[in-house]
Amino acid sequence: MASPALPMQRSPTSSSSPLQRLSTFKNAAPNPTTTSSSLTAASPLDSFASDPIFSAFLSSDFSSTSFSSAALSSGSPASTAEKLHQAIRLLESQLRSEVLSRHGELLSQLSSLQHADHTLATVRSAVSSLQASLRRVRSELSDPLKSIQTQTIQLSNIHRSTELLQHSIRALRLSKKLRDLISVSAADPDKLDLAKAAQLHCEILTLYNEYDLVGIDVVDEELKWVRETGDKLRSEAMKLLNRGMEGLNQAEVGTGLQVFYNLGELRATVEQLIEKYKGIGLKSVSTALDMKAITASTGGGGYGPGGIRGSGMPQIGGGGKAREALWQRMAGCMEQLHSVLVAVWHLQRVLSKKRDPFTHVLLLDEVNQEGDTMLTDRVWEAIVKAFANQMKSAFTASSFVKEIFTMGYPKLFLMIENLLERISRDTDVKGVLPAISLEGKDKMIAAVDIFQTAFLTLCLSRLSDLVNSIFPVTSRGSVPSKEQISRIISRIQEEIEAVQLDARLTLLVLREIGKVLQLLAQRAEYQISTGPEARQVDDPATSAQLKNFALCQHLQEIHARVSTMIAGLPAIAVEVLSPALGAIYEVACDSVTSLFQAMVDRLESCILQIHEQNFGMLGLDAAMDNNASSYMDELQKCILHFRSEFLFRLLPPKNAANIGVENICTRLVRSMASRVLIFFIRHASLIRPLSESGKLRMARDMAELELAVGQNLFPVEQLGAPYRALRAFRPLIFLETSQLASSPLLQDLPPSIILHHLYTRGPEELQSPLQRNRLTPQQYSLWLDSQGEDQVWKGIKATLDDYASRVRARGDKEFSPVYPLMLQLGSSLTENALVPQKHKH
Numbered sequence: 001m002a003s004p005a006l007p008m009q010r011s012p013t014s015s016s017s018p019l020q021r022l023s024t025f026k027n028a029a030p031n032p033t034t035t036s037s038s039l040t041a042a043s044p045l046d047s048f049a050s051d052p053i054f055s056a057f058l059s060s061d062f063s064s065t066s067f068s069s070a071a072l073s074s075g076s077p078a079s080t081a082e083k084l085h086q087a088i089r090l091l092e093s094q095l096r097s098e099v100l101s102r103h104g105e106l107l108s109q110l111s112s113l114q115h116a117d118h119t120l121a122t123v124r125s126a127v128s129s130l131q132a133s134l135r136r137v138r139s140e141l142s143d144p145l146k147s148i149q150t151q152t153i154q155l156s157n158i159h160r161s162t163e164l165l166q167h168s169i170r171a172l173r174l175s176k177k178l179r180d181l182i183s184v185s186a187a188d189p190d191k192l193d194l195a196k197a198a199q200l201h202c203e204i205l206t207l208y209n210e211y212d213l214v215g216i217d218v219v220d221e222e223l224k225w226v227r228e229t230g231d232k233l234r235s236e237a238m239k240l241l242n243r244g245m246e247g248l249n250q251a252e253v254g255t256g257l258q259v260f261y262n263l264g265e266l267r268a269t270v271e272q273l274i275e276k277y278k279g280i281g282l283k284s285v286s287t288a289l290d291m292k293a294i295t296a297s298t299g300g301g302g303y304g305p306g307g308i309r310g311s312g313m314p315q316i317g318g319g320g321k322a323r324e325a326l327w328q329r330m331a332g333c334m335e336q337l338h339s340v341l342v343a344v345w346h347l348q349r350v351l352s353k354k355r356d357p358f359t360h361v362l363l364l365d366e367v368n369q370e371g372d373t374m375l376t377d378r379v380w381e382a383i384v385k386a387f388a389n390q391m392k393s394a395f396t397a398s399s400f401v402k403e404i405f406t407m408g409y410p411k412l413f414l415m416i417e418n419l420l421e422r423i424s425r426d427t428d429v430k431g432v433l434p435a436i437s438l439e440g441k442d443k444m445i446a447a448v449d450i451f452q453t454a455f456l457t458l459c460l461s462r463l464s465d466l467v468n469s470i471f472p473v474t475s476r477g478s479v480p481s482k483e484q485i486s487r488i489i490s491r492i493q494e495e496i497e498a499v500q501l502d503a504r505l506t507l508l509v510l511r512e513i514g515k516v517l518q519l520l521a522q523r524a525e526y527q528i529s530t531g532p533e534a535r536q537v538d539d540p541a542t543s544a545q546l547k548n549f550a551l552c553q554h555l556q557e558i559h560a561r562v563s564t565m566i567a568g569l570p571a572i573a574v575e576v577l578s579p580a581l582g583a584i585y586e587v588a589c590d591s592v593t594s595l596f597q598a599m600v601d602r603l604e605s606c607i608l609q610i611h612e613q614n615f616g617m618l619g620l621d622a623a624m625d626n627n628a629s630s631y632m633d634e635l636q637k638c639i640l641h642f643r644s645e646f647l648f649r650l651l652p653p654k655n656a657a658n659i660g661v662e663n664i665c666t667r668l669v670r671s672m673a674s675r676v677l678i679f680f681i682r683h684a685s686l687i688r689p690l691s692e693s694g695k696l697r698m699a700r701d702m703a704e705l706e707l708a709v710g711q712n713l714f715p716v717e718q719l720g721a722p723y724r725a726l727r728a729f730r731p732l733i734f735l736e737t738s739q740l741a742s743s744p745l746l747q748d749l750p751p752s753i754i755l756h757h758l759y760t761r762g763p764e765e766l767q768s769p770l771q772r773n774r775l776t777p778q779q780y781s782l783w784l785d786s787q788g789e790d791q792v793w794k795g796i797k798a799t800l801d802d803y804a805s806r807v808r809a810r811g812d813k814e815f816s817p818v819y820p821l822m823l824q825l826g827s828s829l830t831e832n833a834l835v836p837q838k839h840k841h
Contacts (some may be wrong), residue, residue, distance in 0.1 A: 032386050039234045053080065054087055134524075138219045168219050171207045174200050175222045177683035178229060193235055195255060198262035201230045233259065241273070245343040254352045257363055261356060270367045273347065274375055281340040281383040288333035289394050289401060294325045310683040323404055330412070334419045337383060338426075341376060344433035345427045348375045352432065376435045384440070388447035390800065391673035402454070408454035409448070410499045416444060417502060452505075457510050459495055466491055471523030479527070488520070489561045495566055503570065510566070517580035520558070521587045524551055528591045535598040537638075541645050548591040549649050556663045588664050592650065596668045599642050600675055604781075606635040607680050610701075611777045615687050615694030632701045636708045643712040673714040677722040680705055681729050681749075682784065683777060685756040686770060695733045702730050724748040729757075737761050737817055750794040752784065755826055766803045769795040794828050801827075 046052035055326065056067055071080045099106070164291075178200040181193065204226050214218045237259035244252030260269040287293065351364040368374070373381075394401040405412050420441050427435040436444075466488050470480035492513055499505040529544035530532075530552060541549070546767045559581055566573050609631035650665035662670075684698055706726060710716040716723045728748035735743055737758075746754060759768040784792060800822060807815055 022682070048087070053083060057624050090255075090497070102383055116290075120742070137833060148277070151209045160162065160467060164213065168213055170211060171219055172222060174204050174207070175226055175748065178204070178226065178250055182229060192236070194240070195262055198237070198259040199224060201233060202263050205230075217794050228261070234263070234265075237263075238269075239270075241283065243349055245273075247563035248342070248346050250346075250350055250353075254354045257350060257354060258356070261366065262362060266363060266366050266438070270347070270351070270375070274344065274379060277340045277344050278379050278382050281337055281379065282386045283368060284333045284336035284340075285383065285386045285390050288329040289326075289390050289398075290329075291326075291398055291401065294322055294329060322400065326404055327408075327411070330415060334415050338419055340383070340421055341423055341427050342379060344379045345376050349429070349432050351375075374433065376433075377437075377440070378579075380436055380440050381443075384443045384447060387444065391447050392450060392619050395454075405448070405451045406454040406458055409451050410502070410505060412448060412451060413445075413502060413505055416448065420444060452508070456508055460512045460515060463488070463491055463495070463513065464519060464551070467516060467523060468522050473523075479547050480554060482554075485554045485557055489558060492516075492562060493565055500569075503573075506569065507573060507576055510573055513562075514577050514580035515559075517562070517577070518583055521555075521580070521583040524555055524584075525587045525590065527551060528587070530594070535594050537595070537598045537602050537642065537646075541649065545595060545646070546649070548595070549646075552588050552591040552650065552664065555584050556590070556665070559584045559588065560663065586662065589668070592668065594667065596645065596672060599638075599646070600672050602638055603672070603676050604679055605636060606631055606638055607676070607683055607776055608781075610680075610683050610687065613687075613697075614696060616691045617693055618691050627707050628704045629697065629701050632704050636704065639708050639712045647713070670714050670719065673709050673716070674719050674722040676709060677705070677716070677719065677726050679781070681753055682756075682781060683723055684729065685753045686768065686777060686780075688760045688768070690733065690760040698733065699730050702726060721748075723755070725750065730755065733757065737821065746825070751826065752796075755793070755796050755822055757820050758822050759823070762803075762816050762822075765806055766816060766818065767799055769799055772799050772802065796826060 049058060056062060071077050074080065178197060181197050181200065204223075208219065209225060237256045240252050240259075241256030243249070244254075244256060247418065257266060257270075260266045348364070351367055352362070354363045355361060356363070357610070391405075396402075396404070405594065420436065423435050424441075466484075470484040472478070494514060495509055496506065499509045527547070529548055531544070533542045533544040534548055536545075562577065562584075563581060566577055610629070613629050613631060647665075647669060650670065652663060652666070680702070684702070687694070687698070690698070706716055716726070725748055728745040732740075732743070732745045732749065732754075735745075739759075740746070740754075756768065759766060767776075773780075775783070800819060803819060804815065
């Protein structure tokens, strides 16, 4: 192969080969003659390059079309053509001169081409020899290659056959182990290790499928028995799993789940179980409200007597049995739902605890992927959705079911609440999620909201109808009877008792009762009589007053009885009814408030007559006069009149049952008695002058007042501060002025009473605020009602300052003993009286 290349080699002394001469033809160095001729020939080209016409032919982007178009449009195409002909002749002459000047060189290049052709022929011969050598080598190598390929295939087949034999033998051995395991437990099926058998079954099938053992007769025959055994294992495991879920046996459920995990069918099996229990729950919901089935079960048939009619109503005579059957089916449905959810929760609980003993994989992770809802949530959501749809359908399609569940909503709600409570209680295990979340419970309760709304509407309607019947809108002046009021109270009590087992429903019913009580208060307020007839106190009770008394007593009865009903309920229940009860109480007060105010005004006018009496008389006759003052006689007569004409009709009878009982009128009478005592003490302290005989007379008046108030209005010893003030004022008026400052009686009297009384012990020029401001006793009393003790002291202090100014103006240096005492008592008593107020603020 190297020989053809020898002619191409060159020795240091030899001449260049033809190929070398051919390749260097263009690079040969020019001789002087050539250089001279080139310079000569270059001059026309140079002139062409500078010529505006010929320079275009030297451009690389020359276009003959563009040149011709320009020449024709230039206006002298003939002149341009002549120039071109001259240029052609000049170029031809230049080429001829160039060929002639290089004639010898051209001939030498032609000789080099002949030598190159000879060299190429030699190379062609060497290439043919090389190709022959390659064909010979190829023929020598093909036979070993074919042999290697054949033997490689044989080796691969032998290796595969060996693997198939190994896996087949392993599959047969595992099958034998499975047979042995089955045969050992044939005598006692309870001793069969289902999990191990399932593991062997799964391994055999895995080998068969993974290593493609199909077509091996002995394996195929054995596989039939393995598959049959697998069916038996599934059947036994499913029985065990169902039994464990029904009996809530964790061991049985765990074993069953392990079997299906070993079989590689855990997820599909759990899905099958979930769908099964979901179907049971949905069927129980639909069956519970199947009115045709209900009437058929009660013996009514489809459309015979007592059977179902249009709109879901049973035939005449079958309502009672159908109602009972409906509640029984609902109870059965609740029981079925409890069983379903607890069973699914039990399955979920075992899945969340059970791990494969070899891989330690949590079985729940095999069943639930990330983001999947829990098993109990899936089942519960389906049940709640179906239950809500059934309830909505029953409400709209069956008037019978609507009526039963509306009137018996507390029973229906109690069933649902008991179901939720039982499920929560039975699935309350530490470390395990409960079967139902709070949201799930709320959804179930919301499913019957449509009946709750209807029940509350019915409750409001029943109570409102009673109110409308006893207080018709078109009639004014009618007073309901005790029986009608008792009927309302009984109806309210029945409504509360119907729902008292459930706090939430109780609050809802109480809100409706509150609306009815507000309506009752409005209607009663409309019936109250006003005007002079309702306020007169001098004559016997008028018909208008008697009607107001009856309204007041009725409202008091309602307020007291309803308050007693809710006394044992939580505080929030009391808060719900408080506004309505407050409205009842306010209307009851309004019905008699004007009368009580008129009685108080009448008694005050009697007391004001004390200023018309002469308590400054001196002498033995005045001291020996044991008769009561005229104003006190009138006051006693008024109190007796009020008692006989008004109060005995309003106050509860005095008996053991009413001891300690305080109603609206009792509070008003108590307030009136307290006002009479305080009002009397106030004006008794303003009496001036007050002689010793006047003090005795005033003491007798106070005793008469205490007796009249205690016997006819209210027990005075129960009045508290007003009674203590009356008891303290009586001995106070007999004390020497020097003893007053240290007397303990001052603690039970208002500062203003003490200071006003001290004016009676001072000189005439020490004027009281009443005298200083030229006010009537009534006007001054009204001012005292609107002022606090501090403001009263300011008024008294002003009179003391005036007195001191007059004394100083006369030049006297001594003051009445009352003056410094009043300054001392006024400052200390008012400060003590203001302490509680300061602490409050």
